[in-house]
Amino acid sequence: xxxxxxxxxxxxxxxxxxxxxxxxxxxxxxxxxxxxxxxxxxxxxxxxxxxxxxxxxxxxxxxxxxxxxxxxxxxxxxxxxxxxxxxxxxxxxx
Amino acid sequence: xxxxxxxxxxxxxxxxxxxxxxxxxxxxxxxxxxxxxxxxxxxxxxxxxxxxxxxxxxxxxxxxxxxxxxxxxxxxxxxxxxxxxxxxxxxxxxxxxxxxxxxxxxxxxxxxxxxxxxxxxxxxxxxxxxxxxxxxxxxxxxxxxxxxxxxxxxxxxxxxxxxxxxxxxxxxxxxxxxxxxxxxxxx
Numbered sequence: 001x002x003x004x005x006x007x008x009x010x011x012x013x014x015x016x017x018x019x020x021x022x023x024x025x026x027x028x029x030x031x032x033x034x035x036x037x038x039x040x041x042x043x044x045x046x047x048x049x050x051x052x053x054x055x056x057x058x059x060x061x062x063x064x065x066x067x068x069x070x071x072x073x074x075x076x077x078x079x080x081x082x083x084x085x086x087x088x089x090x091x092x093x094x
Numbered sequence: 095x096x097x098x099x100x101x102x103x104x105x106x107x108x109x110x111x112x113x114x115x116x117x118x119x120x121x122x123x124x125x126x127x128x129x130x131x132x133x134x135x136x137x138x139x140x141x142x143x144x145x146x147x148x149x150x151x152x153x154x155x156x157x158x159x160x161x162x163x164x165x166x167x168x169x170x171x172x173x174x175x176x177x178x179x180x181x182x183x184x185x186x187x188x189x190x191x192x193x194x195x196x197x198x199x200x201x202x203x204x205x206x207x208x209x210x211x212x213x214x215x216x217x218x219x220x221x222x223x224x225x226x227x228x229x230x231x232x233x234x235x236x237x238x239x240x241x242x243x244x245x246x247x248x249x250x251x252x253x254x255x256x257x258x259x260x261x262x263x264x265x266x267x268x269x270x271x272x273x274x275x276x277x278x279x280x281x
Contacts, residue, residue: 002214002222003133013143014125017150021117024151 103165107157117154124169127242128176134237135180137205137226145183149176170251173244177234177252184230196229203227224274225267232267235260240268 059067069077103123106116128149133142152175153160162168184195203226210219225236234253238244239260246257246264253260 001130002211002218003137003139003209004211004214005139009139009143010126010129013129013146014121016143017121017125017147018118020147020151021121021154022114024154025114028155 104163104168107160107168113154113157117150120153120168120172121150124172128172131173131237131242132176132180132183134222134225134241135177135230135234136183137202137209139209141183142180145176145179148179152179166248167251169244170248173238173248173252181230199227220275220278221271223278224271227274228267228270231255232263232270235263236267236271239264 069080072080103116103119106119107113125146129142129146132145132149133139136142136145149172153172160168160171162171181195184198187198187201188195203223206222206226225233228236231253235249238249238252239246244252246260249255249260250257255263
């Protein structure tokens with residue numbers, strides 16, 4: 001072979017390659033753990049987003065109250081309003 | 095401790111949990127021939143050294159994908175990775191992305207002059223100069239057939255080309271090399 005190669009260079013290359021493979025082996029599992037962590041995080045985020053999306057269709061407390069008020073007889077509403085005024089006076093809001 | 099004399103390398107790959115130790119054996123056995131295969135493609139020692147390391151790391155990372163049953167299939171697999179890595183090194187040396195790898199032969203010849211051993215045989219120098227002037231496809235086939243003495247079937251597995259195409263490429267490469275060597279004799 002006409003190429004120049006210093007004595008012992010081949011042995012050095014073998015040592016370098018073995019060290020590189022050992023490093024790759026050490027980080028191979030790190031990579032797996034990282035990929036698993038990212039996968040779990042992505043799935044969790046997806047579930048949270050789905051939950052928030054579905055939850056946004058649920059009526060709020062105010063809407064539920066308004067529904068009840070709309071269906072309630074007038075005297076009940078008056079009674080409810082009187083209760084609120086009384087509560088406000090008691091708690092010195094008025 | 096793995097007894098390499100008794101155990102077949104493929105059996106070790108299939109059975110061993112300690113793949114790092116198996117790779118120590120693979121590195122010991124195949125480093126030299128893979129190094130010279132890469133060096134004949136990239137010419138520079140530093141590039142070949144880095145590429146060799148990358149080959150073993152790439153092989154280690156994808157050992158699960160190796161489906162071969164024989165040692166020759168392991169050699170073909172390692173050669174395939176080595177060839178891909180070496181071609182990547184050549185691609186990095188191009189001045190722009192549209193430049194062909196074949197256009198690098200001038201650069202490789204200049205590098206070759208600087209990489210010559212002081213006691214290099216002049217006939218071998220002429221032969222290598224002639225080979226470096228070949229297009230990459232022909233050079234790969236010529237290197238693997240002439241220097242590494244690999245069968246065309248194995249070269250076919252490595253390059254993904256049909257045996258007949260490889261034989262044609264080798265035939266043209268041999269003719270060009272013979273012609274170029276005789277020209278260099280007169281220069």
